Amino acid sequence: MTDVRFFRPENRLAKLLARPGGMTVATVLERAIEGIETLRAGTMTAIDLKIEEMVRECASSQPNRFDVIRQLAAELFGDAGAFGLGELSLAAKSLHDLVDTPGAKPSARVIMVHLDAMRALRRPAVSGTPASRQAVLKALTQLSRQIAAQAATATEHSDALQALDQGITDLRAIADKARGATAGDDENEYPLPSASGSGA
């Protein structure tokens, strides 16, 4: 048997929380949401910069480019989601999973189609319809799963690759169409859930 010591350290956080005074839960949640809102413009700029940085990494021949893209996609997943850009967040997760799959070697073309979709989903209020955005997301997820499945079996199926080609072409068409509709619109307008929302 392992030699184990059990003990109860002082939980100072519990003592602080038990102190009298303070603010109501409703107030602190409201304050937190207001605080987040003050960072919206800066975060949207940071999101755009990260997408463009991933585009550059995708085009580079650096051996660690997949690591950089994975890190940036993970960051973008959190940034976008915190500001209510749920679809962009999911697209970032799809890209993250794609480059995170052991053995997977996604082509630059497959990564770029993710990034094109993310550019479009960055402005959901003006990009296509909810149905077309969902179609983009669904196609991205299917794409990532197909590539992961191919990595797992270490085989290449010509029919699956043909389907991928068609999927990528369709995605490009949807993303290009959505991107074309964004010029001049209010791109940062996408409200956060209210303080009473249940969150993730």
Added chain:
Amino acid sequence: MSEVLDADAKVNLSRASVLLVESTQHAVDLLAQIVKGFGVRDIFRCISIEEAEKVLSSKSLDLIVMEPNLREGDGYAFISNLRRSKVEPNCNVPAIIASGPAFSSAVAQTRDCGANFYISKPLTPHVLLERLLWIGREKRQFVDCPTYVGPDRRFKFEGPPPGCEGRRATDAKDPIGQPAAPNLSQDEISSMIKPQRVAL
């Protein structure tokens, strides 16, 4: 673990000291805005392990919220090393890991590094406050053994899994058998513990 927050309940974190570690400056600013909204005044923002270690060596903390996948350093190793450092009081400080898309592996790593809780991004004030209050109430003891230091990873214990002997001296070695006799009725229990007036 999700619960409904009482909107009228009071939260007093004005004297708490909180260390926030994130992968980028705007991500740590976002987290700081949430925590600031909760009423915390003493907030330390870091974007690298080196910065976080400096804070640890000079401040007494009440909570750590950490993104484990930093651009510079490993957050899981940071928490694990902190627990093993035995430097009071920070070695036992509650730690929340807030991570992105790698769900199952991240939860397992969070559990095994000695953190108290895992939150999946995107972060919302509601979820973070919920977990913070949960940590304030939790009664788990700490475990110190050669392979692990941190909160007891057994939230509940119903005996070792089938086929295992258990790892602790207190783990029952033999399977619990069937009851030797029928359960006592409530009347029988009452007659054993309830004083009765006896007429002589």
